[in-house]
Amino acid sequence: MYKVKELAELTGVSVRTLHHYDHIGLLSPKEIGENGYRYYGQVEVTRLQQILFFKEMDFSLSRIKQIIDDPEFDQASALRQHKEILMEKKKRIERMVKSVDQTLDSLEGGKTMTDKERFEPFSREEMEKHQEKYEAEVKERWGDTDAYRESKQKTASYTDEDWKKIQNESNEIDRQIIARMEYGPADQEVQRLIGQKQQHITDHFYTCSDEIFRGLGDMYVNDPRFKKNIDKWKEGYAEFLRDAIHRYCDRSNKKK
Amino acid sequence: MYKVKELAELTGVSVRTLHHYDHIGLLSPKEIGENGYRYYGQVEVTRLQQILFFKEMDFSLSRIKQIIDDPEFDQASALRQHKEILMEKKKRIERMVKSVDQTLDSLEGGKTMTDKERFEPFSREEMEKHQEKYEAEVKERWGDTDAYRESKQKTASYTDEDWKKIQNESNEIDRQIIARMEYGPADQEVQRLIGQKQQHITDHFYTCSDEIFRGLGDMYVNDPRFKKNIDKWKEGYAEFLRDAIHRYCDRSNKKK
DNA sequence: ATTACGGTATGACGTTACGTCAGTGTCAAC
DNA sequence: GTTGACACTGACGTAACGTCATACCGTAAT
Numbered sequence A, B: 001m002y003k004v005k006e007l008a009e010l011t012g013v014s015v016r017t018l019h020h021y022d023h024i025g026l027l028s029p030k031e032i033g034e035n036g037y038r039y040y041g042q043v044e045v046t047r048l049q050q051i052l053f054f055k056e057m058d059f060s061l062s063r064i065k066q067i068i069d070d071p072e073f074d075q076a077s078a079l080r081q082h083k084e085i086l087m088e089k090k091k092r093i094e095r096m097v098k099s100v101d102q103t104l105d106s107l108e109g110g111k112t113m114t115d116k117e118r119f120e121p122f123s124r125e126e127m128e129k130h131q132e133k134y135e136a137e138v139k140e141r142w143g144d145t146d147a148y149r150e151s152k153q154k155t156a157s158y159t160d161e162d163w164k165k166i167q168n169e170s171n172e173i174d175r176q177i178i179a180r181m182e183y184g185p186a187d188q189e190v191q192r193l194i195g196q197k198q199q200h201i202t203d204h205f206y207t208c209s210d211e212i213f214r215g216l217g218d219m220y221v222n223d224p225r226f227k228k229n230i231d232k233w234k235e236g237y238a239e240f241l242r243d244a245i246h247r248y249c250d251r252s253n254k255k256k
Numbered sequence C: 001a002t003t004a005c006g007g008t009a010t011g012a013c014g015t016t017a018c019g020t021c022a023g024t025g026t027c028a029a030c
Numbered sequence D: 001g002t003t004g005a006c007a008c009t010g011a012c013g014t015a016a017c018g019t020c021a022t023a024c025c026g027t028a029a030t
Helices: A004-011 A015-023 A042-056 A061-069 A075-107 A115-142 A146-155 A160-179 A188-204 A210-222 A224-231 A237-255 B004-011 B015-023 B042-056 B061-069 B075-107 B115-142 B146-155 B160-179 B188-204 B210-222 B224-233 B237-255
Strands: none
Touching (some): A004 A015, A004 A042, A004 B115, A042 A061, A042 B075, A042 B115, A075 A115, A075 B075, A115 B042, A160 A237, A188 A210, A188 A237, A210 A237, A224 A237, B004 B042, B042 B061, B042 B075, B075 B115, B188 B237, B210 B237, B224 B237
């Protein structure tokens, strides 16, 4: 069993951090002594290792707590995913090194770089970070499903241009849906656009069945991060989407 | 010339970030239009690239400003240093990947890992981060000097044990100096310990001449980060060290 | 029994680097 | 003239701690 200073020294995490993690319920001690001291056991040590891996992946503490508190949390599959993300980070560093070399060459009178080239390693990082987080979240929901693998396969070859195009198309659908929010989720045109959205996901990511689509709609509302981002478009848009998706899938089921 | 949204899109940096950088004097626009708009030119674009490289190295914004505002700032040598740090980061990711593999193996009934092994990739990161920051600061002060190269060469083969031993020795000298602060910087025993400190640096890092030693003393006080860390030992310890070092070097000069 | 020191607890303020929002002005297309 | 996008400033909020103050606990030396 470890006390706070011992655990801090073992792991490189500060005592303050351990207090903080206890306070937010992320890492609770195995037991509190009669003296009020925190004692950590093997389970807590393992959990802290998991926490540090996720932190390395730039997850927020609240996200980490959500993930590793989930009864379906699978440490092995999370580790495999971490490995993939680490390899992506490694590639990114390699691109950055290359950019440093090119910038040095440019300074020494070699080939000049365009403004866009100079910022590619930074801006690509942003893109891939989003991809990683998106990927991680999709995987968290469905793990090693067919949908996940299909998405991985489809997206592996996407270029920046592809991503931008896909993003723009998706955004345009959202804009059109929002323009008709006043007519309600059952509105014929809204329903048509929802179908378009489902098809867009199927075309570019994974086969989006009605079941998966319903799950997405639920997640848009239930997952704070998704809700926050979606409501940025317009207040209440997350609930609207969920309701419209369920209505669409209800009608879809009835058609069969 | 770019306006804020254009520069934001080119670089992946948000408009808010550009405003913030302007506000803190890190990245000022080339000119402000009569309409109050910010316009950025090529020099600013280059500076932003430098900023993003330093951010990638986890420098604080205030540090970045100090560095790139320095008239002696050499972009080429900074880039070479970035490259080294990036390579260190790459190695660290490789160690982390290895740790993920070992943890997976351990989960699947393979060889168990000690608690210490499980946290090595994290705790080594901390160690090397300090090394990197230290290295960067030393280099910033003296660039590609003999001292720097000698330090780099000497420290390249240091193991964790070596680092700990060196750290402990250095800390012990500090403790002894602090124990005699009340006697003043000119105290004979304090002066003896200062000589010991100089010799310690020469033995383990680089040949620490009186000139370099004086510069270190000045930096302990003038550089906010150094002062902050040194004063952690004891309030006023940074000034005390500087004064004691100058006194020691004065006497050293007189001996010649 | 006392003392000294390191370790432990809690509460609270401060920090960095922005994100987000509100209110208002500017620009260019219609 | 209107409108939507872009731009400005000021200000509040956030995450993840670091740091500090104050007080209690544990242990070893005296």
